[in-house]
Amino acid sequence: MTRRTLFTLIAVLCLVVAGTVTGRMAWFYLSIPSSNTALTHFDTLIVLGNPCNSDGTPGPEQRERVLESVRQYQQGIAPRIIMSGGAAHNQWIEADSMKKLAVSQGVPADAILEDTKAQNTIDNIVNSSAIMVTQGWHSAEVVSSPSHLPRAALILQHYTTIAWRTDASRWPPEYHFAVILAIYASEIKDCWQIHTNGFAARRRPAYAPALSTQTR
Template structure:
């Protein structure tokens, strides 16, 4: 069906794709000791301002990690991306109604890259606990490593196929962006 050359090219291409994928998306570390800061990555509210399931899950994760003494201060990052509701402010309200956690808001980020960039501008630290879903963890970890020397992750299990598909597409865009960035440094 395939020529020998085509078969070898297909195998080589598949291997190159796998190596590239695992280079960018290493398995994130788990927190070993309490950290000063945790970063809760924003997530959009529903259009009517009510909390989305993902938003609630991330907030509950932040509360759980705080109660388990994984961090001291929570940074909530996220702007008004999908609708008029500022993610950081909405998530702060949810958490404050359930737990008294010291918080810093970063209400301008429009994506995961900006979550990391704007948070690094707020705090001077090399270690941070990233709070997000299991589906988002690998890409969040890859982006966090650009700004923090020692990012660690705390996640909740996300089983949504919609989220998995969206994350897959986001990872492809991220890999393409990183390859272009590295290629322009070489040329």
């Protein structure tokens, strides 16, 4: 067997293995449940944060998530909204920007609660769940970008006992296909890491409730 033939065989084998792993990752990602309840109306909507622009205005995904929550609110899916997001990526508090946009779209200010501390998706869900406990609420529809919802669902399964379902916002019209594809690839990788390694202790907020027995 020549070196060229051996190299070709190794390359083909690597592609087959990579394809198999990639396929398993994608299959797991697509199999993550989008809800744990048959409810169609909820105590609250939860909108997961996304960065503001450098001038404090809503970034593209943040804008689309908020606009989707406004549509859901106006359809009567829930009577209130929790906006979750701190100054995680720049000096601007995401929840403030999100609330301002929702109010400008006709949602009453007193129908919106804010979590201004969250630094990541686990924080978004843990903090919002804590707000729900203080209010005596037990169900939520969680709004985020389409690619983000499977990871959010894994976190909801792991860190909460509420009834929930997820709802996808629209992609920003300014996003090209390649950008969306890259975002999906990153989320598939993140979900697979959670599946294989569980939730790393370093990512667990100090104020998070005791973990459930589910580790994947």
